[in-house]
Amino acid sequence: MLKNRHVLFVLIWIIVSGLFQFHKIVVLPPVSVHQGAQTDRACIALNYYQVSMNFFLPRVMETAVTDGITPCEFPLINYSAAICYKLFGFSSFWYRFLMWSFMGIGLWAAFDLLYRWLKNVISALLITFTWYSSTVLAYYSANFLPDVGALCFILLALRQWYLHTMNPGGNRVVWFAVLGSLACLIKITCFVFIIGVGSIALIRLIKGDKTLKLIFACFIVALFTAGWYSYCQWLEKQVGYSYFLMTMVVPGSIAEFREYFHIFYANWFTQIYTIWQWIFIGFGIIGAAFIKEKSELKPLLYLTSIGLIGFYVLMARQFRYHDYYIITLLPIMIIAMGYGYKLLHKISPWLGYGIVLAIFITSFAEAKNNVRSRFTPSHYWYQTFFEPAQFKGIDPWLTQQGVTQKQRVAVAFDPTPNTILYFINRRGLRISEDDSTFNVDVKLTKTDVLLTNDSLLFFNKYPSTRKQLTLKTNYNTWLLFEIKK
Numbered sequence: 001m002l003k004n005r006h007v008l009f010v011l012i013w014i015i016v017s018g019l020f021q022f023h024k025i026v027v028l029p030p031v032s033v034h035q036g037a038q039t040d041r042a043c044i045a046l047n048y049y050q051v052s053m054n055f056f057l058p059r060v061m062e063t064a065v066t067d068g069i070t071p072c073e074f075p076l077i078n079y080s081a082a083i084c085y086k087l088f089g090f091s092s093f094w095y096r097f098l099m100w101s102f103m104g105i106g107l108w109a110a111f112d113l114l115y116r117w118l119k120n121v122i123s124a125l126l127i128t129f130t131w132y133s134s135t136v137l138a139y140y141s142a143n144f145l146p147d148v149g150a151l152c153f154i155l156l157a158l159r160q161w162y163l164h165t166m167n168p169g170g171n172r173v174v175w176f177a178v179l180g181s182l183a184c185l186i187k188i189t190c191f192v193f194i195i196g197v198g199s200i201a202l203i204r205l206i207k208g209d210k211t212l213k214l215i216f217a218c219f220i221v222a223l224f225t226a227g228w229y230s231y232c233q234w235l236e237k238q239v240g241y242s243y244f245l246m247t248m249v250v251p252g253s254i255a256e257f258r259e260y261f262h263i264f265y266a267n268w269f270t271q272i273y274t275i276w277q278w279i280f281i282g283f284g285i286i287g288a289a290f291i292k293e294k295s296e297l298k299p300l301l302y303l304t305s306i307g308l309i310g311f312y313v314l315m316a317r318q319f320r321y322h323d324y325y326i327i328t329l330l331p332i333m334i335i336a337m338g339y340g341y342k343l344l345h346k347i348s349p350w351l352g353y354g355i356v357l358a359i360f361i362t363s364f365a366e367a368k369n370n371v372r373s374r375f376t377p378s379h380y381w382y383q384t385f386f387e388p389a390q391f392k393g394i395d396p397w398l399t400q401q402g403v404t405q406k407q408r409v410a411v412a413f414d415p416t417p418n419t420i421l422y423f424i425n426r427r428g429l430r431i432s433e434d435d436s437t438f439n440v441d442v443k444l445t446k447t448d449v450l451l452t453n454d455s456l457l458f459f460n461k462y463p464s465t466r467k468q469l470t471l472k473t474n475y476n477t478w479l480l481f482e483i484k485k
Contacts, residue, residue, distance in 0.1 A: 005121045005124075006108070006112075008121070008125070009107075009108055009111050009128075010104075010108075012125060012129065013104050013107060013108075016129060016132070016364075017100065017104075017141075019364075019368060020138055020367075020368055020371055021371075021375075022100055022141065022142050024375075025096065025142050025375060026093055026096040026097055026100060026142050027091075027092065027093050027096075028096070028375075028388075029042075029092045029423070030042055030092070030144055030388075030419070031375070031382075031384045031387075031388065032139075032374045032375055032381070032382055033139070033323070033381060033383050034145070034322075034323075034383075035383070035384050035385050035386070036385065036415070036416025036417070036418070036419055037144075037145060037324075038143065038144040038145060039061075039144070039416065039419045039422040040416075040417065040418050041077075041078060041144045041145055041146060042092070042144045042422060043059075043061045043418045043421070043422045044058045044059065044060060044072065044075055044078040045079070045081035045095060046061075046082075046085075046090070046422065046425075047059035047060065047061070047068065047427075048075075048078060048079055048082035049082040049085040049086060049090060053079075053082065053086075055075065055079055056231070057069050058071075058072050058075045058078065060243055060417065061417075061418045061422050061426070061427050061428070062243075062417045062418055062421060062427075062428070062429060062430055063408060063427050063428060063429065063446075064241065064417075064429060065239040065240055065241045065243075066238070066239040068427060069238075070236075070239065070242055070243045070244065071231075071232035071233070071235045071239075071242045071244065072242070072243070072244045073146055073185070073186050073187060073244065074182070074185030076146075076149070076185070076186060077099070077146045077149045078146075080098055081094055081095040081098055084098065096142040096144070097142070099140075099141065099143055099144070099148050099149065102148055102149045102151075102152040103137075103142070103148045103152065105152050105156070106148070106151050106152030106153075106154075106156065107128060107155075109152070109155040109156045109158070109159040110128055110131070110155050110159075110334055111124055111125065111128040112124075112159060113155075113158060113159045113162050114128060114334070114338055116162065116166065117162070117295060117297065118338065118342070122353070123341060123345070123353070123356070126353070126356045126360055127334065127337050127338055127341055127356060128334070129360060129364070130277070130337060130360040130363060130364075131330070131333060131334040131337055133277070133360060133363040133364040133366075133367045134277075134330070134367055135271045135272070135366070135367045135370035135371060135374075136272050136324065136326065136327065137272075137327060137330060137367075138367050138368075138371050139370075139374055140324055140327060145324055146186050146187065147187055147324045147325075147327040147328055149186055150182075150183045150186035150187035150189070150190055150327075150328045151187075151327055151328050151330065151331070152183075153179045153180070153182040153183035153186065153190070154179070154180065154183035154184075154190040154328060154331060155331060156179045157175075157176050157179035157183055157193070158193060158197075158331060160172045160173075160175040160179060161176050161214075162296075162297070164176065164214070165295075165296050173213045173214055173217045174217070176214075176217050177217035177220045180193070180194050180197075180217070180218075180221040181221045181225065184221055184225040185224060185225055187328045188225065188229070189311060189325070189328040189329055190328050191222070191225060192304050192307035192311060193304055193307075194218050194221045194222065195218075195303070195307060196299075196300045196304045196307065197214065197218060197300065198214070198215060198218035198219075199299075199303055200299050200300060200303070201214040201215045201218065202215060203299075243417060250313075250314055250317075251316050251317055257313070257316055260317055261316060263320040263321075264319045264320055267320070267323070268319075268323045268326075271323055271370065272323070272326055273333070273363065274362065274363045274366055276359050276362060276363065277359060277363050280340050280355075280356075280359055281333050281337060281340070282336075283340045283343070284335075284337055284338065284339040284340030284341075284343070285301065285305060285336045285339070287339050288302070288336070288339035288343075290343060291339055291346070297335050297338070297339075300335065301335045301336060304331075304332045304335075305332055305336075308332055311329070337356075341356055344356070385414075385415060385419055386414075386419055386420060386423065388423060390423075390453075390476075391420075391423040391424055393475070394423070394424050394475060394478060395425040395426075397475045398424060398426065398451075398480075401472065401473060401480060403426065403448070403449055403480070405425075407426075407428075407448040407449065408427060408428040408429065408446065408447040409421070409424065409426040409427070409428035409429075409447060409449055409451055410428055410430075410431055410443050410444055410447040410449070410450045410451070410483070411424070411428065411429075411430050411431065411450075411451050411452065412430070412431035412450065412451075412452040412454070412458050413430075413432055413433045413452070413454060413457070413458070414430040414432060415432055415433070416430075417430060418430070424451065428447050429443040429446060429447055431443060431458075433457075433461070437461075437462055437464060441464070444465065444468055444469075444483050445485070447483060448483060449472070449480055449482055449483060450480070450481040450483060451480055451481075452478070452481070453477040453479070455471075455479050455481075467484070468483055468484050469481040469482070469484070470482045470484065
């Protein structure tokens with residue numbers, strides 16, 4: 001079993017992926033919950049592929065800023081997808097497949113860490129997939145958001161750290177620094193774990209242990225992370241704007257914080273984990289205090305739990321509507337589940353196996369059903385602004401009408417910055433229903449044509465634009481207008 005545990009994990013991961021129907025999801029363009037956030041990231045990869053492979057100048061489709069250039073999370077995921085497009089041709093499959101692969105690698109790292117800690121393959125597998133049985137985590141496993149990529153790297157980094165604590169030496173500290181840096185560059189949230197590891201190493205140093213290399217590794221991670229975000233601040237000044245939140249938004253009062261928490265709890269709490277999973281996690285956090293062992297996972301659990309609470313307080317406003325913000329903090333939960341299992345196993349081995357297995361079965365079934373709901377049209381959780389089928393054939397049609405990739409297109413109406421532009425494969429400016437007449441006039445002067453599927457609403461809202469616009473042709477429900485300069 002020791003020799004075959006990796007093969008066993010891969011087989012179970014493939015079976016689980018099949019049950020979640022990732023083989024169907026992996027071919028889909030951005031749809032469902034947070035479609036706008038998905039197209040924001042997807043269009044960075046598309047622009048690398050079509051416009052420029054300059055890693056340090058990521059672009060979105062909307063060109064409200066200088067040529068669409070925008071600071072963002074470290075675009076390693078987007079750039080990797082663009083390389084796949086260069087090699088195999090553009091297809092949403094490659095982006096989703098990359099994310100699924102990152103999730104699998106990260107999940108393997110979690111499993112391997114648990115196995116080395118618990119010394120048992122079955123318990124490691126049970127806890128790993130109980131932890132993975134989360135609607136939020138499963139939904140974003142083959143998605144366009146970078147959070148799962150960051151989760152993969154932080155799990156790999158924690159595995160290297162744990163191996164180092166078991167047997168110091170080799171290049172494990174170096175690998176911890178490299179993988180930890182990639183995780184924090186992609187998602188700054190991962191720095192919670194770097195602070196936790198660094199704090200433990202500092203305490204050990206004070207006690208006389210030789211942990212300078214580990215402290216230096218944490219410093220290197222902090223240096224690289226600070227360097228990237230300093231570059232993002234500089235780039236934002238150059239282009240004048242950022243499409244992505246690069247700073248924290250702190251609640252203004254206790255009452256505001258309570259309101260934000262109520263929204264978060266009502267929307268996302270049981271989408272992250274079921275109530276039984278949360279109880280198991282809480283049991284593990286409390287129960288860890290009663291487990292006597294030399295592992296440094298216990299102090300890491302408590303330090304990172306404090307970090308999670310702190311991060312939530314700072315970002316409560318964003319947590320209202322962003323379920324994926326929690327993803328990179330989920331390693332805390334798998335450690336807690338590990339301690340919950342250890343405490344149950346201490347009472348009775350069969351009690352440990354039985355309870356974890358029961359939680360896994362119920363939580364996996366719920367996560368599977370919830371993910372299916374997110375890809376079921378007409379379901380509440382299928383929150384798609386624009387169906388991809390609406391845009392079938394529109395790219396070649398625009399080319400036939402003389403609207404080339406170099407021309408700028410105004411699109412109306414889009415509540416998100418890049419969704420329509422991404423699906424029509426054109427760069428330009430989007431017009432939302434909230435835009436003022438002045439803003440629309442400015443946008444029309446900066447674009448060559450207007451594309452809309454609701455000309456009645458457009459002219460009712462902006463009657464003064466009738467003199468500027470001449471209907472050229474239509475494609476299904478889409479109307480193409482020339483803009484007089």
